[in-house]
Amino acid sequence: MTMTLAIVGRPNVGKSTLFNRLVGKRLALVDDQPGVTRDLREGPGRLADLRFTVIDTAGLEEANDDSLQGRMRRLTERAVDMADVCLFMIDARTGVTPTDEVFAEILRKRADHVLLAANKGEGSAADAGVLEAFALGLGEPIRLSAEHGEGLNDLYAQLQPLADLFEEKNAQEAPETDVIVDEEDTDETPQPTAAKPLQVAVVGRPNAGKSTLINHIIGEDRLLTGPEAGITRDAISLRTDWDGTPMRIFDTAGMRKRAKVQEKLEKLSVSDGLRAVKFAEVVVVLLDAAIPFEQQDLRIADLAEREGRAVVIAINKWDIEDDKQAKLKELKESFERLLPQLKGAPLVTVSAKTGRGLDRLHGAILRAYDVWNRRVPTAALNRWLTGMLEQHPPPAPQGKRIKLRYMTQAKTRPPGFVVMCSHPDKVPESYNRYLVNGLRLDFDMPGTPIRLFMRGQNDANPYKGRKKPVPSKLRKHTEGRRG
Template identity: 80%
Template sequence: MSFTLAIVGRPNVGKSTLFNRLVGKRLALVDDQPGVTRDLREGEAKLGDLRFTVIDTAGLEDATDDSLQGRMRRLTERAVEMADACLFMIDARAGVTPTDEVFADILRRKGSPVFVAANKAEGMAADAGVMEAYGLGLGDPIRLSAEHGEGLNELYTALMPLADQYEERAKEDAPAIDVTVHEDEDAPDHTPTEKKPLQIAVVGRPNAGKSTLINKILGEDRLLTGPEAGITRDAISLTLDWSGTPVRIFDTAGMRKKAKVQDKLEKLSVSDGLRAVKFAEVVVVLLDAAIPFEQQDLRIADLAEREGRAVVVAVNKWDVEDDKQDKLKELKEAFTRLLPQLRGAPLITVSAKTGRGLERLHDAIRKAHDVWNKRITTAHLNRWLDGMVQAHPPPAPQGKRIKLRYMTQAKTRPPGFIVMCSHPDKMPAAYSRYLVNGLREDFDMPGTPIRMTMRGQSDKNPYKGRKKAPPSKLRKHTQGRKKD
């Protein structure tokens, strides 16, 4: 058992910088402008031999209404209630502000431990701010520089008693009877487990309902939502058990057209979302039922296919549609026409607001993941290849017939195949598509990206062009064989 530490404070005091320092990765977006972080981000922190969970929170704003700042504050207050301890950060160069004093009073009433960290404390310019931190009534301040890694030893010393306390509690709570768990050796390697959960990235345009959908799957308002477009900035990952399947789901920032993305922070948010797509196994492209298959939706789906990820298309806000049958028919026709590279991929209608269609979405994701990991034996592939060639022989460019000799599967995730043939450089793209579409239909591999490589195999006689042995050596060699 490890404790949970929430980092709280005003905007732009360095919470995300310290979070990145503790987890050892640049997970949280960092920028000079205040208010970059909006959602709660969890990470596994390492500080010396201490291991604990750290939560990066939004900057505490002096707002209590239903505005975006007010919702961000309520989410941060919830993180404070969830955490075992809080690290209250102030800007040592700015000193203690009236807002800091208000939030210190709120934290002082909290039953769990609260530590004060005076960040940006490198140099003599921060001495006055560090002295002011003593007046907050939360104990001796820890002098930190999250940017340069200074003061982490003092933080370690402050957290050590808390770690010892939770270690003793873990020993007391440990079961008296040892239980041996036998793993199923016959389980396929790609089966999601708690150690290796199924990685899902939810992507789409701004205001498509990505955060609302993930909140409904979680069963709680864990991510910040609202009518404003572009609320999510970081690619937030959450681990949970979804209907018996261990998953790690990424909520990403909405992706607009590249020409419209001018702000530096939005560029960082989009690049963070693209990185989540690269690390995911299944990508859920979330569309708005009112305006589906916009140009940006097609680009996002094509990006997921080019990255080789299994793709599931989900149409959100289905609860507000009146003529559902005609709309569904129209969606399927547009999907087939506009995204031929994802032929057969599942198209699921959902409502993130009511939760309808989530089970069908779960089943579609599991099937897409299974297909993405599918492997076909070489013998089965070559019998299938013979049938495909007999049904539709390859062309003969410039009078030279292309011969397909054999085929094998080289990889999975996504499935990749190698076809040994003559004149691979002359193989038309249309015939490769014919083989890929045949694989999809005959081996039940709808929607998943399939990679096919044509590789050449020489028809030439390996002895052609070699010099013949002299007649005298040839007679000696022949006479020697006769004597034997």
């Protein structure tokens, strides 16, 4: 277990910028306005030969009520309690503020190891702020510039002895038993492991209950929740073991209609969520039971299908529905009519607030993942293709019959099939849909995206255009006549 470093401080002092530099990627959203970060974001940090887990936190606010700022502060205080080392950042150009003094006092009481960093320390304009930082009583400040990467050597010098301390401590607490893991797996579907957990993204419109649902799954309040729409901004990934299945679950920002997304920060949040969909294996589209299958819901589900992800539709806030049977029938009819490209995908009703239906959601995710990885033998495919051709032959455009000769599965995740045929450019889309629907039905692949490619096969006469050779006897005879 590696050392955990939590970066804390007032809003807009550069915590997320330093987090991105330590993890080596632009994972956290960064903007000039204060209060961009709201949730706790973890990542594998690296500084020279040091390896540790770094936590980006929300800016500390002087609020203790149930307001959004108060909830953000409690979440940051929780990160302080769970971290081994806290890196308290101030803005060297602004200097020490009364708020910094209050939080320095809190850290002295709550954290075992606190390092002080004066960020934005490039240039002479920061000299006064760095000198003021000594008054906080947290030792000599580390003069940093997270934006330009200055001062990281000093940070390394302060972290190294602490990392050695925690390494010795973990070595003493580690069990001395040897565990042998048998990695052989006879299953065709690759099983999720701790090293390669199942990647699940939860997407939907704002205020659908995504963060509340994930908090209930992992069993702790790791994500900021509340009645306000659009609380989540970053796509936060959390590792958990859900009923014995190792998973990495991505909480994404709510996606509104493109015309309503005007602010730069919201555009960054939405693009971060779209990136999470591309990296996920299973996408859970969370809908509000009161207003399901709105235009934006359909766009989000269609996006997941076009990206080739396994899709599960979850209807949240089911606990407040009165006539559940009638509502469920209406939802199924709407689903089949509005999302025909996901025909057969799991539709699960849940309550993120009470946790009801989460066992069904877990089973639906695993079924969707299994179908997404399904492979069909070539012999079975070609027997099936023969039957489909007898039942409904392809059309004959311009009098030329299209011949479908051979079929094989080229890939999984999602299942992709190649059909060798004549005139692939003349196969109508309706016939492609006929074959795709048949694959879904006959090989039990409901809901998953299926890719079907028509590939041409050269059936032309190889001797066409070549002169027919003249027999030798006839050639002598014609040559004699010419003489």
